[in-house]
Amino acid sequence: MMFTSLFRFFHPLKKTILPLFFCVPMCALAQVPAASHEVPNTLEQRLKACTSCHGKDGRATSDGYYPRIAGKPEGYLFNQLKNFRDGKRTYPLMTYMVGNMSDVYLQEIAQYFSAQHPPYSAPQNVDTVAAVLARGRALVQQGDQLKKLPACVSCHGEKMTGVAPFIPGLLGLPRDYIVAQLGAWQTGSRHANAPDCMEQIARRLQPQDIYAVSAWLAAQNMPADAVAINARDLPNVKFPLECGSASPKTVTP
Numbered sequence: 001m002m003f004t005s006l007f008r009f010f011h012p013l014k015k016t017i018l019p020l021f022f023c024v025p026m027c028a029l030a031q032v033p034a035a036s037h038e039v040p041n042t043l044e045q046r047l048k049a050c051t052s053c054h055g056k057d058g059r060a061t062s063d064g065y066y067p068r069i070a071g072k073p074e075g076y077l078f079n080q081l082k083n084f085r086d087g088k089r090t091y092p093l094m095t096y097m098v099g100n101m102s103d104v105y106l107q108e109i110a111q112y113f114s115a116q117h118p119p120y121s122a123p124q125n126v127d128t129v130a131a132v133l134a135r136g137r138a139l140v141q142q143g144d145q146l147k148k149l150p151a152c153v154s155c156h157g158e159k160m161t162g163v164a165p166f167i168p169g170l171l172g173l174p175r176d177y178i179v180a181q182l183g184a185w186q187t188g189s190r191h192a193n194a195p196d197c198m199e200q201i202a203r204r205l206q207p208q209d210i211y212a213v214s215a216w217l218a219a220q221n222m223p224a225d226a227v228a229i230n231a232r233d234l235p236n237v238k239f240p241l242e243c244g245s246a247s248p249k250t251v252t253p
Contacts, residue, residue, distance in 0.1 A: 059118040067177050070116040073228050075165030077110035088191040120172045126219040136216025150240035162228035166246035175218035182210050193244030
């Protein structure tokens with residue numbers, strides 16, 4: 001009854017009252033100046049999308065899945081960004097982000113993260129038996145002649161910190177990431193420039209080998225000078241396999 005009476009009271013005035021009711025809040029908002037928030041036009045700001053997954057400065061962590069990209073050789077990072085863009089590596093989020101980027105901009109991204117050197121996170125606490133870690137260490141440092149597997153150190157550097165400009169370090173990476181990438185090479189969902197040496201190596205690895213290598217790598221402390229060796233400092237370097245992404249012709253002076 002009360003609502004009916006109110007309606008009858010306001011009904012003759014609705015043409016004047018209702019616009020007033022709606023105008024009050026809207027007019028009030030119109031009088032509030034928009035907050036000025038100027039986003040800095042810097043490369044660091046534009047790469048926030050990268051650091052949302054890879055961590056501040058690209059440092060990531062030793063746990064989880066996303067790899068550390070900080071301090072990786074510039075040529076390696078550039079190649080991987082191109083591979084995502086061109087479909088040689090498949091990860092929907094990365095493909096979406098770089099799908100329309102030019103080589104020039106991808107080079108800028110690679111240069112930026114290559115120049116970052118934040119501290120490394122503590123290694124993963126790998127829960128596995130000593131025999132597995134021993135097998136992983138042997139594959140990394142000595143390889144396996146019977147399986148025609150070269151030692152990882154023969155390409156990635158004696159300290160496994162990489163060889164600039166094209167070969168990445170493998171320490172400080174999450175174990176799950178290492179397993180996933182070796183599996184991607186085995187199944188053909190990850191490619192590099194031909195001849196693809198990592199695909200050849202991955203296909204010779206048994207599941208227990210991948211388990212051992214990934215466990216040993218993830219459990220290692222970083223050396224004090226955790227930077228990639230420059231290939232120019234190794235004029236006589238000889239890789240056990242020819243790699244299209246890092247051939248001797250490319251990395252020697």
